[in-house]
Amino acid sequence: MLGVIAMPPLQDVYLRDQPVRTLGRMFRGQRRRLVVAAAAFTLKHSPIWVIPLLTANIIDVVVDHRPLTELWVNAAIMAVLILQNLPLHQLYTRMLSRSVRTVETGLRMALAQRLQELSIGFHRRVSAGVLQAKIVRDVENVVESTRQAFDSGMAAVTTLAGAIVITAIRVPEFLPVYLVAVPAGAALVVSMRRRMSARNAAFRAEVEHMSARVSEMTHLIPITRAHGLERDELERMDATLVGVRNAGFRLDVTNGWFGSLSWILMQLLSVATLVGAAWIAWTGRFGMSAGDVTMLSAYFVALTGAVTALMSLTPIIAKGLESVRSMGEVLTDPDVERNHGKAQVAAVRGDVDLEDVRFAYDDAPDETAIDGLTLHVRAGETVALVGPSGSGKSTVLNMVIGFLTPTEGRILLDGRPMTELDLRSYRRHLAVVPQESLLFEGSVRDNVTYGSRDLSDEVVLAALRDANALDFVDAMGGLDAVIGERGARLSGGQRQRLAIARALVRDPRVLVLDEATSALDTASERLVQEALARLMRGRTTFVVAHRLSTIRGADRIAVMRDGRLVEIGSHDELVAADGAYADLHRLAAPA
Known part of the structure; x- marks a missing residue:
């Protein structure tokens, strides 16, 4: 209250x-x-x-x-x-x-x-x-x-x-x-x-x-x-x-x-x-x-x-x-997310279906950001989205989160159209780790337990340990250490690991990773990747990454271009198919 x-x-x-x-x-x-x-x-x-x-x-x-x-x-x-x-x-x-x-x-x-x-x-x-x-x-x-x-x-x-x-x-x-x-x-x-x-x-x-x-x-x-x-x-x-x-x-x-x-x-x-x-x-x-x-x-x-x-x-x-x-x-702005009277989401398995989804932004209605995308993601599966800038990857993530509603087609969560669900209750079962971690001025505990303030210190410490963050948190003074405005006292990798710990304590069923390692050095990326692997285990995960090395272990990789799905499969299957993904893989390979 x-x-x-x-x-x-x-x-x-x-x-x-x-x-x-x-x-x-x-x-x-x-x-x-x-x-x-x-x-x-x-x-x-x-x-x-x-x-x-x-x-x-x-x-x-x-x-x-x-x-x-x-x-x-x-x-x-x-x-x-x-x-x-x-x-x-x-x-x-x-x-x-x-x-x-x-x-x-x-x-x-x-x-x-x-x-x-x-x-x-x-x-x-x-x-x-x-x-x-x-x-x-x-x-x-x-x-x-x-x-x-x-x-x-x-x-x-x-x-x-x-x-x-x-x-x-x-x-x-x-x-x-x-x-x-x-x-x-x-x-x-x-x-x-x-x-x-x-x-x-x-x-x-x-x-x-x-x-x-x-x-x-x-x-x-x-x-x-x-x-x-x-x-x-x-x-x-x-x-x-x-x-x-x-x-x-x-x-x-x-x-x-x-x-x-x-x-x-x-x-x-x-x-x-x-x-x-x-x-x-x-x-x-x-x-x-x-x-x-x-x-x-x-x-x-x-x-x-x-x-x-x-x-x-x-x-x-x-x-x-x-x-x-x-x-x-x-x-009086009409652009409001309306949840009143819609079905509450008490539990989530993690099945996500995009059925012939099309989307265009209001400021560019003639430019289709997503054009006829159909994709079924099984509960517990990790799907990576790759493709050039402007191919629609971030738009897909925003629709999975519920920030955007398809112009045509529909998205189903566990078989139910998301337009019929109270998205606030759905998001209690979801966690997002963006490229730039969103932290606020306060203690480590405040940031990790954001939205889940009744958690015990034991649960928070376990999440920090799984996120490879416990060592630097202890060095700073423990859970009550102040991280500064927007995490100013932390490095980029440390901020990301705190964000991962925040996601871990939520125990989400659906996970969205948006370029979560793109701005990190090699040592930080390794620690974050280890933490992400623990976080992704058993959860439906959508990953966007430009570094193909970070998505090799995904169950499936969806290659997008101009808002369309051009091919999908595992890393080995797509390399063997010698298509769009193979071209990206060759470009990313060291000379």
Whole structure:
């Protein structure tokens, strides 16, 4: 059970082109807390619109020489209003923070879950840096814009409401002033909103491009440094950063115009209100007192601040809504691996049948990657796939794993079509050892038991021993030794042997080896080959390797060319047949 508060599936919450409603749906489960927070804020913020009225009363006490009792009563009310701010502000902060942080955690977890559901094809199309920006930056934008909208929005709304109500009661003749100020500010907001939205979208696109470039740059640092290409890489990064700078500059200028125009408008209206109220009181019209002039002046300053705050929220809200749209690019992408309602795979024998399989990638629908492939692999059999680059070997492996679905034909696992199976349950019986081992920062134990954390140390040590990894693990300090980010403290051969140990503890029935020894030196390759031989024993194994020496012992070797199976048999049978495999064998033989 995951330790975060669940949200409704985001793909169900998200409404395309309706980010405001989407945001409301995201916070649907927090309504009670938000109502309490709003009530607490209204009360704790009341001094802003009540104190001007009390101030007016005190001024009139002085000017009209009223009883001092009224002075002390108004002063006492002021003190109570000020002191209540502390407990109510704490209540407000707790309720709002719990709501916002819950949604923040739920959003990130839901996005992470969605990324796990999206197909491998999606992850090949979309940069990891862009996806990272959506989980980190976009969620942060949504949360911060919500928090600021609540803080500033509640302050502005309660101030406006309080000022209007008290003015309507005490000096109703001044209500038309508000009817002028509010529409004027609203007109400014509407006129700027569209341009600001476009600027935010452009800036977000540049930042996502920058994130992707940074991710790529950090990944390529060993290659960059090894070939002295630092200057070239910095020039590429400079062009990206200039794009971010220019987009950010255009966004800032737009926001600057917006802020300046709104401030000028509100200040002019404030001055007009003060002068008008003073003139009316001086002429004796409407029965206004000196205290009323002070109150109206203070209210209009508060009013201008409230309206300005509402207008200044527009770019912040626009930024948050743009991030909601950005998350929608993940939430609404249809390229999802669908497992719900399909048959669970409780056990696997290991029979795999490819029946007249054809496959074409979405970005090249007219180019057939696999063309009419039929192949039966018996349980416990090792089949090697060989052929030139682009012949379809990796595509076959990805279909066996379930990452890709045939465009035509079908794949059967133990006689059942894989399209009818819950692939997540099938993959619990499968292990993959790729060319580049995928390790993470943590201990040896963490990496070997990844996905199988309830294993005992005895089982882990046995797997390390069978993977020819126990010696170097002991030298590093044992199972708790930290291997560094992506296994930085290990050699290539050591990383591969840890990956093999990880596969061993899973006890898979189907094994996929994708160029597992191609990047190793001779000594490391020998140790890895010995470990792989133990791993492959009794398991259905698919092997892709360019080095023919590594696949001589396969039960059968399938030779592929242009997505087709051109011949199949054992090493000796294929050499004797003097066909495509024999040609490859002669090319690989030492001169």
